[in-house]
Amino acid sequence: MPKRTKRSVERFPVRTDGYFEWDSAVRRFGVRIMTSGTRTYEVQDRKGDRTRQAPIGQHSTITVEQARTRWRRSRSAVARPPVAVLCERFYQLHALERCKQTTRR
Numbered sequence: 001m002p003k004r005t006k007r008s009v010e011r012f013p014v015r016t017d018g019y020f021e022w023d024s025a026v027r028r029f030g031v032r033i034m035t036s037g038t039r040t041y042e043v044q045d046r047k048g049d050r051t052r053q054a055p056i057g058q059h060s061t062i063t064v065e066q067a068r069t070r071w072r073r074s075r076s077a078v079a080r081p082p083v084a085v086l087c088e089r090f091y092q093l094h095a096l097e098r099c100k101q102t103t104r105r
Contacts, residue, residue: 004031004064009039020044020053023064029071031059041067043074 002008003025012021014037022030028044032053039059045052056067095104 006064009059009064012039023068026068026071029056029068041071043071 004021004023009021009031012031012033014033014035016035018032018034020030020032020042030042030044032040032042032055034040041056041059041062041064042053043056045054056062056070062070091104
């Protein structure tokens with residue numbers, strides 16, 4: 001699974017079923033080749049036991065490097081909030097509504 005380039009993405013054959021080609025430079029980043037021939041850059045994320053793919057952009061509108069940059073920015077945005085902010089958000093949205101008063105202390 002080599003680092004993807006514009007040329008390598010364009011050379012992927014179209015099959016009767018859609019498939020992924022993963023990038024070696026960035027984890028969980030790859031190209032989905034659909035049966036229609038559309039190539040979409042996507043990121044795969046895991047939440048619990050489920051994996052989900054989120055589109056970053058189509059191959060015809062953005063380059064591979066732009067897609068990698070967007071992926072890195074989105075991942076760094078997730079890592080920015082301090083733990084105290086996340087705890088406060090959890091307390092306000094979950095604990096106050098669903099937990100007993102003795103549990104909230």
